[in-house]
Amino acid sequence: MIPEPAPTVRELLAFYLEAGVDCALTEEPIDRLAELDAPPPAPRAAPPVEAPRPVSAPAVMRGEAAPAPDVAIASARDAARTAPTLEALRELMQGFEGCALKHTATRLVFADGNPQARIMFVGEAPGRDEDIEGLPFVGRSGKLLDLMIGAIGLNRTTAYIANVIPWRPPGNRTPTPQETQICLPFIQRQIELVNPDLLVTLGNPSTQTLLGTREGIMRTRGRWFEYETGARTIRALPTFHPAYLLRSPSYKRLAWQDLRTIAKVLAG
Template structure:
């Protein structure tokens, strides 16, 4: 194969630059190439084949080798990590990713230990306020623990506080909170006859969705909170709350309106009704009728349980 022999070093450099800009990070050739060989071995193996017709050029190789060898190096260096030819890049990628995305398992274990240690809601709140294992705490203004009556038969759990909740330190006090108050009022309840909390007690920056790792770190706290309140009926406001506390992957539109069971660590089974989050209802008013049906089910269940 001598079709490439007429190409000049400048043409080869331009071709390699084109391949690099097009995302090409590996080459296929007619003959096998040892990717683990010394970097200087490849130019030494290829160039005699390309310049074999002219014997004198082999003596001049040290002078002509400089230009074509530097040009490919400038082109090949950027995509080298993608091709995986540089063995030093292999351990770096998996080593950096977990440190940025995966929380310390010791912090998750500490959260479980602190939650189990709490015997009252006041103790649980103190443990949560002192807990530094969740990164959300350092960007939030306040711990949003709960609101309402801890002796109520009904407990409602959302996902995470928003801006207004973060400022006041209470759950559901913004627009979605006012809608929730009206929904409770429609079945004859208010914040003095219900207890309201969130899976995540700290506001995520910019109201972003909490990561699965953040949710898992905070899960022991909300599960212990439910266990200490021991309501007769639990309402999961929105898909994240339902998925976390009911151990399911189904979407909220499939879950809502169907009674499920939340089982506490002590084995107590609490009837749970997944329903649409008030914030979702503000964006999709046509689905308020679905939430109304769910709350009628909750009212009937509370009445049946006395």
């Protein structure tokens, strides 16, 4: 048999990119096989254990060492509630250092659309295209979302779009519960400031995070929930994430039912 030619560097890079490997974790490659053969390092004396020192909330904003998750969550909560406007909230999030995702993402993905809109769509986290452009839902799933809302007479000038997580997780991995809880106060404040008449959660993660349910999207989609901002109650409707519909197009029929429900409410 004639051996297949070795892939070129361009072909390898294309393969890695398609697999979601689009960022380097270290400056130099690591030979994992060589590590297995290397002698174990000599034991070192354990450093003295010191009692943990609390990290104040301002330290997170000054860019010092990342605090423990509970401290970061409290800091995010304190910072978010002080934002009087969406622009002030964006600036706070730009300076927030309590979430490690910020340091692996290219940029903050804050929101897109009309902040005066009556309807707000919230997904889970940005992907590769969103990380590059700094806007939510601009990749394949974003194009489908545009078609979906366009079918009921909406577009990005009449709707507001955001994510629970404003920074792309490396390789599009699922955000950890700690990362979600750290970012939660920011999207909650964002919803308060936009103050829409209708909140649409896209997919299971954003639905469970914002609406406090443990049920899956198959049970929650198409059902009305109440979202409390502290100042008012907003009607909330979960539906499928466009990325899920790209993988499972047979569920577009159910998504269309949800869209018709949304259109009816907005027309009422």
